[in-house]
Amino acid sequence: MYIIKNAFISISRNKGRNILIGIIIMVIAASCAITLAIRSSADKIVTSYEKKYPIEVTIGMNRANLTQSFKDNNSSQEDMIEAFNELEPLTIEEIEKYGDSSYIAKYHYTYSVSLNGKDIKEATDSLVKETTTTKTETETKTETYETPAPSRDGNMPPFDRENSGSTSTKKSTTQRKTTTTQVENIRNERAAKGVFTVIGYNSYEAMSDFINGNYTITDGEVSDDFDANNCVISEELATLNELKVGDIITLVSPDDEKITYDLNITGIYQENTDSASDMRNMFSNSANTIITNVTTVKDIVSKDEDANPTVTPTYILKNKDDVGAFEVEVTSKGLSNYYMLNNNLEVVENATKSVLSVKNFATTFLIITLIIGAVVLLVINMINIRERKYEIGVLRTIGMKKSLVGTQFTLELLIVCLTFLVLGAFIGGFTSVQVSNKLLNNEISNAKEDIENISNNFGGKMRDFNRNEIGVQELETIDSIDAAVDMKVLAQLLGIGIGLTLVGSAASMIAISRFSPLDILKERS
């Protein structure tokens, strides 16, 4: 206890020396606070981005493997098509099996089928115009030969002098050879047979086109009843068929016209993608896409066994480092090597690259600051110890243990360090708030804009859907941060302060252990 009291007395009686050490520590602390705060803000921005745009894994065709397989077997195009038809499509059960993984935070899928319309026209810029022309022709294939009468001058025509003046008839028969060609239609059985693509979603979060802004509702809304026979259709389809919200459209199976499905239109959407720049087509890519829910598509598939539905899963990973592990797991669960996993890891990493480079720069700056700080502190403390050599000698002479002398000196440095560390943290915090909050504010305003846009994309009435599912809750947390130096940064600064103290004290501990009190006092005398 007296060590602490003695340390405080020593600090208060040697203000000049301690203020000098303190200023150095304060500068180090302020620099560290700024860099730590920038690092912390960068981490938050990256985390926020990764929450907002999590790592998504989808399953697609592995065309490279497929082609290689055809190449290895010297397959003809006919063989290739047949082999492709025999390839087992993904089923909902498989999607669920792969989704039951510790690496997966959640998953969703779309279920789509192709249908024709009844009394509705598809949006297309090519029509087959049929013109029926009825033509009646009577053809008498009779060859009549007539002998002409002699002319006044008595000359006969030169061609038939023998039958001149008489008439004869001749009938002829022509033999035709007919070849019959049998045409076998070898086609991809998975290819769309109907003119409309009906896509079923199982949740809002699965509707990435609306979340990303590719589609925007212009009238009505996307229904939140994912079991009802509701749908949204494109503006082009609505215009072409004079359809509006509340109307019912009837779709029919391309294989059996008796199988029909009625869907209630709850909204009309517009496509905002690059298809507008494709000037070869009159309509957008999504013009014939009808958006409904998975339940409805399942209902359609249950009625029509030839429907050939397509399941497209999207898995949201818990951690971006699990991409490889999840791929291994899915392969071990039996995914054919003709399918492959695709992910958006590169896109996400590219998007956060600039922020991470700021973080790396801050880290480098922090390390340099710490090294310089530690060296400066060590040198100053060594000079300090030389100045206090006499004090060490006296304390040792009157019986104070080396360890206690060292503890007192370390304690003094720690008290000075922590005091000026707090001051440095305040200064650094004040400075870094400007920088970090600017970084954060950009992110927050982007996030808010995103939320508004997403809500508008769904028809502007989706105020109550689970916002956390698209990372909105995390962004709101960031919104509440108004100071860059938070508890984490302070804890890091405290660690740095203690680290610097120990480095600085190392000099005093070594010196104290090496000094002989008698030599010191002799030197003094």
Add this chain to the structure above:
Amino acid sequence: MKKEIVLKIDHVSYRYKDAPKDVYVFKNMSYTFETGKVYVIKGKSGSGKTTLLSLISGLEKGYEGKIYFRDRDLSRIKLDKYRNSDIGIVFQSYNLLVHLTASENILLSMNINGMKEKNKKERVIELLESVGLTKDHANRRVLKLSGGEQQRVAIARSLSYNPGIILADEPTGNLDRETENDILKIFKDLAHKDNKCVIIVTHSDNVAKQADEVIELTSQKKKD
């Protein structure tokens, strides 16, 4: 007062580490010190008197022979503890901590000793008064005190934990004759009234005259 042997030097020889093997500061020295007496170790410069005091105080090691404190071999005891409880040391240059007041210097010594006494501050004042200082001196930084006053503080500090032996190395070397006599009186009182063993190293004849026993050291720097 009952006198007892507190310190025994038994065939002690000492040579500096960097000195040739056979050159000693002193060789085969034996002496016994009792309580209630003032001893003066006298000799010319280089005779080894300060070295002897350093060996007795445990500040110097590497000697041959044995030194016993109350029958305990000095080489086998913890010297830090020995210095902060069994002996008190007074130096010519006082060796006080200059950033502390007179009373703080004494209190620190008490704390290092681990004294549990409740009224330490009162005890400090008593000690200062016993060496002729007042309360006013107690709260002054030592640099604000005169040489004689500083030496009195140093003596008070050496007495703070009531040691059996007081070792003083040229305690009056920096002081005038009058102050020297005052300081010597304190030492004599400590020996004769408080039954302490006072060992003073000096080259002053005036100091030597007032001792109960004088140990004359002659230069031993010759080959044995």
